[in-house]
Structures are given as structure tokens and as C-alpha cells.
Amino acid sequence: MKALVLPKLGGWQDLVVTDVPVPEIQRPDEVRVRVHTAGINHLDLFILGGLPGIEYTFPHIVGSDAAGTIESVGSAVTDWAVGDRVMMNPGIGCNACGLCAADQQPLCRDYHLLGEHVPGTIGEFVVVPQGNLARVPDDMPWSQAAGFSLAALTAWRMMTGRARVRAGETVLIWGIGGGVAQACTRIARLLGATSIVTSSSDEKLERARALGADHLLNHVTTDVPRAVRAITEGRNADVVIDNVGEATWQKSLRALGRGGRLVTCGGTTGPMVTTDVRKLFWYQWDLMGSTMGGDREYQEVARHAAEGRLWPVVDSVVPLSEGREAFRRMADGAQFGKLVIEVAA
Ligand SMILES: [Zn+2]
Numbered sequence: 001m002k003a004l005v006l007p008k009l010g011g012w013q014d015l016v017v018t019d020v021p022v023p024e025i026q027r028p029d030e031v032r033v034r035v036h037t038a039g040i041n042h043l044d045l046f047i048l049g050g051l052p053g054i055e056y057t058f059p060h061i062v063g064s065d066a067a068g069t070i071e072s073v074g075s076a077v078t079d080w081a082v083g084d085r086v087m088m089n090p091g092i093g094c095n096a097c098g099l100c101a102a103d104q105q106p107l108c109r110d111y112h113l114l115g116e117h118v119p120g121t122i123g124e125f126v127v128v129p130q131g132n133l134a135r136v137p138d139d140m141p142w143s144q145a146a147g148f149s150l151a152a153l154t155a156w157r158m159m160t161g162r163a164r165v166r167a168g169e170t171v172l173i174w175g176i177g178g179g180v181a182q183a184c185t186r187i188a189r190l191l192g193a194t195s196i197v198t199s200s201s202d203e204k205l206e207r208a209r210a211l212g213a214d215h216l217l218n219h220v221t222t223d224v225p226r227a228v229r230a231i232t233e234g235r236n237a238d239v240v241i242d243n244v245g246e247a248t249w250q251k252s253l254r255a256l257g258r259g260g261r262l263v264t265c266g267g268t269t270g271p272m273v274t275t276d277v278r279k280l281f282w283y284q285w286d287l288m289g290s291t292m293g294g295d296r297e298y299q300e301v302a303r304h305a306a307e308g309r310l311w312p313v314v315d316s317v318v319p320l321s322e323g324r325e326a327f328r329r330m331a332d333g334a335q336f337g338k339l340v341i342e343v344a345a
Pocket residue numbers: 093094095096097098099100105108109110
């Protein structure tokens with residue numbers, strides 16, 4: 001089958017489309033999905049250069065998000081049939097330990113991600129356990145289904161499971177061009193919270209209005225903490241969603257109110273940040289990490305999708321042969337929403 005692969009550790013420039021063996025169903029609860037569309041995420045860029053503790057088998061198929069139709073099922077698959085339209089939670093736990101039972105798959109010692117620890121989604125077929133699947137709503141285009149799962153699931157855990165955002169609260173969300181930030185903005189609206197979103201691009205900010213963003217701040221031309229203080233009449237944000245890291249951490253803390261919660265699921269500008277411990281205890285902040293989500297959380301976001309909510313914005317769709325271009329656009333930060341690769345027409 002054709003797949004977009006990384007032949008060796010490197011960068012997006014090294015990605016090539018090549019022939020690889022079709023993956024086989026290994027366990028009775030797995031299904032093989034014929035991929036129609038695959039989405040890419042910032043995570044995919046980090047994988048290209050290698051991650052500590054992860055051994056790849058080359059050529060490594062990249063990509064964590066996909067949507068397609070079930071092509072074959074293992075002997076113990078009861079919930080799904082050949083031909084079903086599905087999208088998938090890329091995170092796979094052992095489903096035998098106490099953490100998995102508590103919907104804490106991302107904390108499972110055997111947790112692994114499609115495209116990170118095991119072969120990814122940007123190929124004609126991918127094999128996943130049936131518990132990782134959700135139905136693609138009948139009226140949802142393949143392009144949106146491809147980009148739904150990772151961002152919506154990650155944002156859902158950050159906003160609900162971790163920050164526990166409540167109606168009437170104010171949430172500051174950095175970098176509205178990204179899929180997780182956009183999903184967080186929609187979830188804020190869903191929960192009855194007020195969102196303040198930032199971007200370096202006025203054009204992206206204008207587009208964020210359609211997502212339900214309440215306040216728009218250009219973080220190049222605006223002092224964000226000062227603006228947040230003004231918007232909240234001195235209270236500052238109840239919750240900050242910061243996936244930017246080094247470039248924004250200090251500003252995030254300056255914008256965080258008393259008893260505030262900061263949640264991060266990444267640091268796109270660098271991982272090392274500093275925090276004044278006096279402010280941490282005096283203001284009784286909660287600084288939280290979050291990654292991906294559990295199977296039950298995935299079913300929750302899938303239910304929202306089934307009812308027409310949280311569908312991602314698609315930046316662009318390219319054919320598999322131009323998959324490397326989607327990664328370049330991600331590396332440049334040029335996108336607004338999901339970059340999608342059409343694997344099969
Ligand atoms: Zn487990």
C-alpha cells in the first residue's frame with residue numbers, strides 16, 4: 001500500500017510516499033480501516049526528529065488522525081461491521097490495568113499513539129482496536145472527520161476533565177490557528193464560558209469569531225495580560241490554555257486570576273518555563289498538564305460530533321502525493337484549522 005513515511009529521523013523535508021506492507025490485524029478486537037482522509041497535528045512535527053525513549057521501525061508511517069471505512073474485522077469485534085464509516089482515537093492503552101478502567105488510558109504504562117509509537121494513519125490502511133473507533137456522522141465530510149479526533153479529544157480533557165471550566169468563567173486561549181485552541185474555543189462556548197483568544201494574525205482573529213470566540217487579541221500588537229485584566233475588570237482569567245510554552249508562559253501567569261488554573265498540552269516554542277513559586281502559592285494556582293484523553297471521553301466528543309458540534313475547521317486538503325506540503329504548512333504556522341491529506345479519492 002502507499003503511505004507517507006519517514007525513512008530516517010529528520011524533518012518534514014525527509015517525508016516520502018512509498019510502498020509498504022498492508023498492516024495485519026494482530027488481535028481479535030482489532031479492525032482494519034481503509035483510510036480516506038488523514039489529518040496532521042503539531043505532534044507529528046515533533047515525531048520527525050525523534051522523541052526520547054521511542055524506538056522507530058523505519059520506514060515509519062506518520063500521522064495520528066484519520067477517517068475511513070472498515071475493511072475487515074477481527075474475530076472478537078462485535079460493535080462494528082465492514083463498511084462502517086469511522087474516525088479514531090489515536091491513543092491506545094492496555095485496557096487491562098486500573099488506569100485504563102478509570103478512563104485514564106493516557107496514564108497507562110503501555111499507552112501508545114498511532115504515528116508516534118506504532119505505525120501511523122497516513123497510508124491506505126491502518127489497524128486499530130474497536131474501542132478506539134467512533135462513527136462518522138452521515139453529513140460530516142471526510143475532510144472534517146479526518147481532523148476531528150486528536151484535537152477535539154485533547155481539548156475536551158483539558159477544558160472539562162482538567163480545568164473543569166464552568167459557566168460564567170473566562171478562558172484565555174493562545175494561538176487560535178491551531179486545532180486544539182479552536183476546539184477549546186468551541187468547548188468554552190458549549191460550557192457557557194467567555195473566551196479570549198489570541199493570534200499574531202488579524203485575519204485569523206477575524207475567522208475565530210465564527211468559532212464563537214468572545215474577545216480577540218493580536219498578541220504581537222497587544223499587551224495580552226493587560227488586555228485580559230481590562231476585559232475581566234481586574235479579575236484576570238479563571239483558566240489559561242497555553243500550548244505555546246516558553247514564549248507565553250510568563251504572560252499566561254500574569255493573566256491568570258486568583259485561584260486560576262493553567263492547562264498545557266505542549267510547548268511549541270520550547271519546553272523550559274519558569275514560575276515564581278511565591279505567586280503560585282499566594283494566588284493558589286493550579287498548573288496542570290494534559291494529554292489526549294480516555295476512551296469514554298472520546299465517546300463524549302463523538303456524541304457532540306454526532307449532533308453537529310465541535311466539527312473542525314479545515315485549512316486545506318492535499319492529495320497523498322503532496323502530503324509533505326501539509327507538513328511544511330504546519331511547520332510554517334500558516335494554517336487556520338486542520339491540514340488534511342486525502343489518501344484515497
Ligand atoms: Zn492500561
